[in-house]
Amino acid sequence: MADLTAITSWTLADAQHFARRAGFGLTPADAVALQAQAPGAAIDAWIDGTGAAYDPAAFTAALATADVVLEPLVSANTAVAGSVDVAAVAAPHPFLVQGGDTWRNSLNTAQALLAWRMQHNPHAFEERMALFWHNLFATGWHKVDNTALMLKQIQLFRGQGLAKFDDLLVIVSKDPAMAIWLDSVLNNAAGTNIPNENYAREVMELYSLGADNGYNQADITQLARALSGWSFTFAEADYSINPANPGQKFPADARFKVYDGTTLAPDTRVWWGGAATVSSNLHATGTISLFGQPLDVTTTASGWAKGENAVRSIISARGSNCAQFLAKRLLTHFVTTGYSAQDLTDVATLIQGAAFDLRVVLKTLLKSQFFFGAASRYALVEGPVSWLVRAARMLCPSLASGSGQTPKGYPAWRLVTNSATTFDQMGMKLLDPTGPNGWKEHTAWLNSNTMRYRAKAVAALTLNESRSYNGTTYPLFPTFVTTDWFPTAPTSAQAVYDRLAALLQPAPIPASVSAAWLAALWPTTFTWDSASQTKARELAFLILCSPSGQLY
Amino acid sequence: MTTRREFIQTLGATGALLAGLDACGGGGSSSSGGSGSTPTPTPTPTSPILVIVNIDGGYDWLNVTPPNAGTNLGVYQTKRAALGITNPALLTDLGSGMALNKDFTGMDTLHSLGHVAWIPGIGMPNPNLSHFTSIDLWGQGATVPAGNGWLGRFADTAFSPTGDVLRGLTVTPDLPVMLKGATRSFVSITSAGGYVFPAYLLSSTAVPDATTLETGWGTALSASSTDPGYLAAAQAGKLFFDAQNNPAFGTGGTLTARTTTVPYPGDATYPVLKLSGAALSTSLSAQLKLIAQMIAAGLPAQVYFSRLGGWDTHSNQAVDHPNLQRALGGSIKAFYDDLAAITTTAGIAQDRVLILAYSEFGRRVQENNGGTDHGTAGLAFCVGKSVKGGLYGGYPDLTSLDSNGNMKYTTDFRSLYATVLDHWLGQATSTTDTLLGSAYPRLGFL
Numbered sequence: 001m002a003d004l005t006a007i008t009s010w011t012l013a014d015a016q017h018f019a020r021r022a023g024f025g026l027t028p029a030d031a032v033a034l035q036a037q038a039p040g041a042a043i044d045a046w047i048d049g050t051g052a053a054y055d056p057a058a059f060t061a062a063l064a065t066a067d068v069v070l071e072p073l074v075s076a077n078t079a080v081a082g083s084v085d086v087a088a089v090a091a092p093h094p095f096l097v098q099g100g101d102t103w104r105n106s107l108n109t110a111q112a113l114l115a116w117r118m119q120h121n122p123h124a125f126e127e128r129m130a131l132f133w134h135n136l137f138a139t140g141w142h143k144v145d146n147t148a149l150m151l152k153q154i155q156l157f158r159g160q161g162l163a164k165f166d167d168l169l170v171i172v173s174k175d176p177a178m179a180i181w182l183d184s185v186l187n188n189a190a191g192t193n194i195p196n197e198n199y200a201r202e203v204m205e206l207y208s209l210g211a212d213n214g215y216n217q218a219d220i221t222q223l224a225r226a227l228s229g230w231s232f233t234f235a236e237a238d239y240s241i242n243p244a245n246p247g248q249k250f251p252a253d254a255r256f257k258v259y260d261g262t263t264l265a266p267d268t269r270v271w272w273g274g275a276a277t278v279s280s281n282l283h284a285t286g287t288i289s290l291f292g293q294p295l296d297v298t299t300t301a302s303g304w305a306k307g308e309n310a311v312r313s314i315i316s317a318r319g320s321n322c323a324q325f326l327a328k329r330l331l332t333h334f335v336t337t338g339y340s341a342q343d344l345t346d347v348a349t350l351i352q353g354a355a356f357d358l359r360v361v362l363k364t365l366l367k368s369q370f371f372f373g374a375a376s377r378y379a380l381v382e383g384p385v386s387w388l389v390r391a392a393r394m395l396c397p398s399l400a401s402g403s404g405q406t407p408k409g410y411p412a413w414r415l416v417t418n419s420a421t422t423f424d425q426m427g428m429k430l431l432d433p434t435g436p437n438g439w440k441e442h443t444a445w446l447n448s449n450t451m452r453y454r455a456k457a458v459a460a461l462t463l464n465e466s467r468s469y470n471g472t473t474y475p476l477f478p479t480f481v482t483t484d485w486f487p488t489a490p491t492s493a494q495a496v497y498d499r500l501a502a503l504l505q506p507a508p509i510p511a512s513v514s515a516a517w518l519a520a521l522w523p524t525t526f527t528w529d530s531a532s533q534t535k536a537r538e539l540a541f542l543i544l545c546s547p548s549g550q551l552y
Numbered sequence: 553m554t555t556r557r558e559f560i561q562t563l564g565a566t567g568a569l570l571a572g573l574d575a576c577g578g579g580g581s582s583s584s585g586g587s588g589s590t591p592t593p594t595p596t597p598t599s600p601i602l603v604i605v606n607i608d609g610g611y612d613w614l615n616v617t618p619p620n621a622g623t624n625l626g627v628y629q630t631k632r633a634a635l636g637i638t639n640p641a642l643l644t645d646l647g648s649g650m651a652l653n654k655d656f657t658g659m660d661t662l663h664s665l666g667h668v669a670w671i672p673g674i675g676m677p678n679p680n681l682s683h684f685t686s687i688d689l690w691g692q693g694a695t696v697p698a699g700n701g702w703l704g705r706f707a708d709t710a711f712s713p714t715g716d717v718l719r720g721l722t723v724t725p726d727l728p729v730m731l732k733g734a735t736r737s738f739v740s741i742t743s744a745g746g747y748v749f750p751a752y753l754l755s756s757t758a759v760p761d762a763t764t765l766e767t768g769w770g771t772a773l774s775a776s777s778t779d780p781g782y783l784a785a786a787q788a789g790k791l792f793f794d795a796q797n798n799p800a801f802g803t804g805g806t807l808t809a810r811t812t813t814v815p816y817p818g819d820a821t822y823p824v825l826k827l828s829g830a831a832l833s834t835s836l837s838a839q840l841k842l843i844a845q846m847i848a849a850g851l852p853a854q855v856y857f858s859r860l861g862g863w864d865t866h867s868n869q870a871v872d873h874p875n876l877q878r879a880l881g882g883s884i885k886a887f888y889d890d891l892a893a894i895t896t897t898a899g900i901a902q903d904r905v906l907i908l909a910y911s912e913f914g915r916r917v918q919e920n921n922g923g924t925d926h927g928t929a930g931l932a933f934c935v936g937k938s939v940k941g942g943l944y945g946g947y948p949d950l951t952s953l954d955s956n957g958n959m960k961y962t963t964d965f966r967s968l969y970a971t972v973l974d975h976w977l978g979q980a981t982s983t984t985d986t987l988l989g990s991a992y993p994r995l996g997f998l
Contacts, residue, residue, distance in 0.1 A: 186943070196923060197925040199866075201926065205684075212682075268822075381784065381785060427726065437683070443785075451788045459754055512775065
């Protein structure tokens, strides 16, 4: 059985295990500071983001002005007849994918923004949960075709990722990116129209219950009727217009609406249909039968949208199935895939007992003896984005240091995501999963191609790769061996290894392997000179590329 | 409504389901649609190559090879009032009440050459209409989860435990369950160049101490462990490491450059475009070009895997589906033609290649508003000079749908696998039956 009682004390290794799984790792010094606190209070603060360590002021300030990407698309295309020239955006500038710049619609820039946030957000847990929900509610840019709406969905996960799951499921069901992704905006069941089943199927199969777990095809069709007409509106002010091509407009924002024939506000459009103030009816009327219960899909009782009662009934009518589904996903992401049927039942019971309050569930799970048990330690293959971000957190300067500020081009996540298509080839194309099932985790992250590109990505980080852009050469990930990696000069090859292992925290590496590395890198006497500092970079590369380096 | 258990019983009661699978096939004269004489198929080559094309998303094959006669046509006209393809000018008659959509570029030519085996109604018992369950089951070659795939089990059996690293390749960045064995998996290679470690690591600067890094990584990958996580990572890394060291990949780790001999979809000179006039997707053509390059370079691969996604046409089908068909059919036809120009020591590539295309399911007979939802039975097809062209299995009876309005399958998908394992991948009948867990009737197209 899964022992879900909370630990009452912890070691440094425990604190580091927690920080890897519930964030993107801590440097040895920061881990010591975390471990100095009682685990219960420390974990609460980590999850809630309360206390000085999680003060977002410096991060927020950097985010607002940082030129953290190289942006080759700052000048608009002027090839369109009658278009106007658009001045390049001078640095520093915020990321060029939101607000008025939505029309640029750059996936790579949006990926860079997310990666940069993961690297620097002091409240790492909100980024970790956003990544978890992005995989569970996997939505793809290639169909949504709008980075602003994609990022709006990710922000929703940051804000609501620890809400009650039924509330989260409703919010996701109303999210514009999701509504486009799974065709809610085209689901017309008014009158005798046949509804579009896409979202109704996946919301149960992929987002709340799991295949064949408590519903049948008739429930899918009925739920599709209940959710027909779920769309969104936007006003003229919500558009982001390409100044060089004014006909090219992207919604930068949108508001949920049941498209049921009610009058729209002046100058407001719905996504489907398009014309201002013209409204027809896509929403079904009457009563459906869902999970064997009649349900009026036109009621707005409790302040709910028409049909919302059907989404909520997934949890109210199939709570035990839903809890089991969530338990599986949480265990697989945060704890281990080697759980027993009883472990699964225990976590599902926790979820139901907490009435699907995710904050309570996550706090209990991440404080539990089960989470900290030996069987959970290094039991998971780390996903590639988390893996690369964690390495960057360990090896790159923090925002607090002078070199961690963001001069132009630093840290060039934009180039990493673009030129090398690294996230894609590593097997996790951030913001753009192939399908609504997201990415399979653990050993499914690894194959010959993803290992190839993991090595390439981490070579850029450890071996100090630089790229030339507009005549200037920029380091992709500026790293400083003598100051950040080794503030105290090592006196032996073993000391280099020990320090790098403490920073990078791989699973135990067989002694024969590390000994062979050190013998090859430092075959004779050890001197901490620039040649050795290059070898330290190579050793960091080997640690990160080794099989042990994929586990966390 | 009919439960799934009742559904199975119904299928059992209909009897002839598995019997007479190739009643319509074999020689193709019954289904060549007046396209002239059918050539004698080329004998199975000594070094056969299987190229899988995964039509990902559950394609609406009812609109690819729609019914054009009999009671099926009436049902189709009613349930596909908006999206149905019924105008004879848009169709090529294949005989047996089945037609071919002319948007399926190039396939009519391949059919008239007698090189296409069509298997409509292919499916499995108890379909649950889930992409992901169905993809897993098609991959596994089983109707209960088995953990590894039918081609992975083939690799376990046929590949050398310590060699044959390039014998099974996927040109997709992922490793589908179909290609995972218990002890062997396929290698994923997505580009023709830059495959030598560690030279590929850095784009603009030389890698320091390249030999040390290569040896060091090799040491780590070769370390044995009882830790399954460690092993999993090591095996994935080792496959790449061994592949890049394989001399078949050529010096410098870059495949010999090759210029295609015919235009592929998406190429500037390719004559067929999207409905909008824009170029077709290059997704599949790029993969098939890479496979052609690999075959020309003499890579010792026996099985290749490729994929074209985007077929989950819940909406906007009237636009998306013709474009997808043009890209799929056009890519297969271009690849087939291109193979004629490749000769290696193993022979002419066009004689050696069998293309097997499949999708995880077909779509609902009744359209929704602008699209089609998930269904059951699909259409698989095989292309090659050794294929006895024609129609295999039976076209589903659209007047006898299941309780959800979906087609009942007529051919078990494992019959296709059994046929290919026996007659193309050279497995003994008993080995094939072991790999698939049972003896499935063979289809007659090889």
